[in-house]
């Protein structure tokens with residue numbers, strides 16, 4: 327289980343996360359909602375121990391072990407994967423190379439490039455295409471596939487549906503729901519309430535660096551009037 331407690335994160339002297347407490351249990355799809363600039367990406371970066379922001383208070387524990395102070399590759403070694411905002415692919419590497427640079431083809435355990443291609447047939451068709459030759463949807467599929475190649479127990483997804491056509495968003499929702507059923511924990515950063523509700527079990531809402539609301543997805547589906555002031559409605 328991922329347990330975030332009273333986290334305060336700074337960029338320079340600017341306090342951006344001000345006492346964030348939340349958790350993600352195994353097999354749970356948890357949505358972190360909030361408008362632009364509220365601190366969602368900062369929380370993801372804090373969990374991954376990326377160089378910025380600086381976490382100056384609180385704890386981020388994974389199965390009881392403190393993550394703060396680790397290097398990002400140490401976080402990844404603990405089976406925590408990131409699908410970053412903007413996908414961050416290598417323009418000159420092929421689809422296959424993006425996957426096999428994480429795990430060589432000789433390793434047959436866990437996720438393999440072939441299993442990723444089974445999940446995303448479109449990527450299989452494009453396996454020899456380079457990062458800069460892919461559409462936005464294909465890039466997002468590859469970003470998810472690449473994250474899975476570390477055989478994660480939890481995946482942090484930073485606005486994976488951003489900029490995608492509605493049909494791609496639906497495809498991605500199906501994949502996220504299926505992954506959740508396999509026992510993977512997923513922290514899904516979203517701005518769109520309805521997109522999050524299509525897949526998640528639980529919802530947190532962030533506003534200016536604080537969690538201002540927590541509810542089960544079932545509660546929010548029944549009545550989300552109290553959340554609307556915090557969210558983008560599309």
Ligand SMILES: Nc1ncnc2c1ncn2[C@@H]1O[C@H](COP(=O)(O)OP(=O)(O)OP(=O)(O)O)[C@@H](O)[C@H]1O
Nearest residue numbers: 337340342360361362363364365366367368369378
């Ligand atoms: N590298 C940085 N240096 C200084 N301030 C930053 C940096 N990155 C983000 N911020 C500021 O921190 C605040 C939170 O940003 P963050 O990117 O975490 O928000 P967000 O909720 O993920 O929004 P978005 O959906 O736009 O990504 C914003 O005020 C932003 O301007």
